[in-house]
Amino acid sequence: MTDRLQQMLRDEADGLTVPPAPAGAVLEAGRRRRRRRTGAAAAAAGALTVAVAGAAVGLGHLDRGGPSPDTASDPAAGSGAVFSVGRTVYLDDGAASARVDDTVVKSLYYTSAGVLVRHGDDPASDGGGPQRFSLVRPDGSVSPVSVETEETAHATDPAQPYLAWAEATPDGAEVVVHDVDTDVEVARVPVPGRFSWSPPPVSLDGDTVYVGGGxxxxAVDWRSGEVVDSGLDTLFPQVAGGRTVTTDREGSSVVDAATGRVLLAVPTEDGVFVDVQLSPDGRYALLVSEPDVMTTLGSAAGEVSVVDVGTGATVGLPPEIGQGLPGWTPEGEPFVVTGDTLVACSPVDGTCAETALEIEDLPDPEGGTPARDYSQELRLGGRTYES
Incomplete structure (x- = not known):
C-alpha cells in the first residue's frame, strides 16, 4: 500500500469503480480572525453558471436521485478547525492546543468522545513504524489509548466513540472495534476471503465496518457478528453517513451505500475530472475540477464548490480551498492552512473565515526544507492520511 490513499483511488479510476479517495490544553492568545465574503460565494449564481458551462460542477450537471435523510452528527471535537503541527494538536481554529507524548502526529479523527490522534516515531503511514493513539477530550485533557498497530488503516465514525481496523488471520481477516472513551475492546469479528492488502482497509459507519482490499x-455488523457482501464495487471503502463516492471513466457519483441509489452525479466532460470528497459525516460533498487529474494533485485547483448531498444546494468556494487536500471541521466546513493563515468556508452560504495563526513551527508555504525532527509536519482534521 502507499501513503497517499487519494492518489491510489485515482489510479484505480480507469479500471475500477472506486471512491476517491477522508497533555493538557493550553489557550493560545492573540488570535486574529475576520470573515470575508469570497468572490465565488458573493457571485454564486454567476460562478455556478460558468461552472455548468465549463467545468461540470454546477447544478445543471448534478443529477440527483432525490433527497436523502440528513445525516448530521454531533462529534465532541468542539467547534472550528482541528489540525496539528509536529506533536501539538490545535483545536477551535487554533485557539486551544494539546500535546501528545510522542514524536509526531500522523492523523486526526473525529469521534463522539473527542479528537482521536494517531501518532508515532515519524509522520508516514506506510513504513512509518508503530502507530499509537491518544484521545484529546472536549476539556482539553489527553488520555492514552491502549491500541498499537503497524501498516494498518483505521476508521472512525464522528457520531461514535469507536476506532475500527482489521488484522490479518490465516483464514482472511478479523475486524476489531475499540471504544476509545473507555479504552476497551468491544468486538472482534472474523471475515473470510483473500485480500490484496493485508490487513485490508476498512471504513466505519454506524454499526457497520466495511472491509475492502479483495x-x-x-459489510460487517460488529454488534451481531453478521458478515455479508455489501454490494460496493471498491477496493477502498470510504462510507460516511450512509453515503459513499464511486468513480469511473464517466465521472463520480455519491451513492447510498445500502441501496446503491445515486444521490449526486458529477460527470467528467471535456476532459475535466471533478474530484468529489465527502465530509466526515457524509452531509456535504466538496467538488474540485481538475483538468488533468494525474498531475494536479497538490497544485492549483480549478472551480471549487460544496454541495449539500441531501438537498442539492450548491455554493461556490475560493480556489484556495481546492488546492491540495483540504480538511473538514467537525461542523462540515472545508478548510486549509496556508502559511500562517487558516481559511474555513461555510457549506451553507460560502462565507469564509480567515484566522491568523501565531504558531512558530508552521511549515514554510514556499516549500522550504522541512525540519528533520518533524516539528513542522502539518495534519488536518477530517482528512485521510493513511493507506
Missing part, C-alpha cells in the same frame, strides 16, 4: 467488499 474481490468482495464485506
Amino acid at each position: 474481490r468482495t467488499t464485506w
